[in-house]
Amino acid sequence: MNDLGFFVVPLVILIAIIVMSIKVLREYERGVIFFLGRFQAVKGPGLIIVIPGIQQIVRIDLRIITLDVPSQDVISQDNVTVRVNAVLYFRVVDSAKSVIQVEDYYAATSQLAQTTLRSVLGKHDLDEMLSERDKLNNDIQEILDSQTDAWGIKVTNVEIKHVDLDDSMIRAIARQAEAERERRAKVIHAEGELQAAEKLVQAAQKMEASPAALQLRYLQTMADMSTNGTANSIFFPLPLELTKVFESLAGKFRAETPGAPGNPGNPGGGQP
Structure with missing residues (x-):
């Protein structure tokens, strides 16, 4: 009986040491092994053996x-x-x-x-x-x-x-953003005015080459005003050619009437 106990006790101790030596490391784990305090190796993943008392293991997680x-x-x-x-x-x-x-x-x-x-x-x-x-x-x-x-x-x-x-800085940034938007709005408005002026110059040049186009534009404007229910007055444009006719008739009248007002031949210098 004593002989049996002599063999059983060491066997139990050996089995306990083996069980304690078995380590299982997951796929994302590594074991840093130290042998008597000195770095030995990095092991894992899977099943590894670490002898208790002689080797120590430090588990490291490799995940983010x-x-x-x-x-x-x-x-x-x-x-x-x-x-x-x-x-x-x-x-x-x-x-x-x-x-x-x-x-x-x-x-x-x-x-x-x-x-x-x-x-x-x-x-x-x-x-x-x-x-x-x-x-x-x-x-x-x-x-x-x-x-x-x-x-x-x-x-x-x-x-x-x-x-x-802080709140004061937030308000300052808001004022800065508002001023920046106003600046952009003014620049866009000025660019629009510039483009409109350029188009008007081009339109005036075309109308100058064709007086009938100006008259047609007058008629189109009158048509637009007549369709607008808020319009109370309508202005009839006077053709420019008619004014030239009046000027030529006035010149002939002064030439035929020496004593007419405004005639250079009038001694009174056009004064009554």
Whole structure:
């Protein structure tokens, strides 16, 4: 009986050690193995053996991690204080570096993202923060990716979510936008007046070449006025040719009547 207990106890201990040594890593996990405190290898996924007491394992998740960067107070280059928050997407590409080179890669990446967000946005004006977000996102991503490369971290994307302004600045931006719209409206109106003037000049030149066209235009205007129910008066245009006839008759009258008023031959100089 004692001999049986002598064999059973070590067998149970051996089975317990084997069970404790068996580790199963998922497809997105890797195990960083240390042998007596020294880095040995990166294993996984699947079934691996880790000897208790001699080897230690640190599990690393290789999936993309979403990091919400807290709101940061940023003073822009034009001295405007804003609160900006962002979201950061990164993943581990080198499991060994993420364990050996940095104590906590998640906390380190979070702190680095906050400081980088403040420093990059502080170099730009408020208008650039609002209108050039894609460029700012790329700049922040490049800086973070270059600095976290030594930790085995790959920053895949950075997105600025909100740029919060105080009420006074919002009102100032609204006034600026209103003034900009008024300026555009005035420019468009002036361009319309210029085009209309050019068309009128072209029309006048054509009508000057054909006096009948001017008369037809008069008649068309009268027709438009007659169809308008609000018109109370109608003006009949006097043809320009008729005025020339009157001028020629007046010239003949002065020539035939020396004493007529306005005749150069009148000694009174046209005075009664």
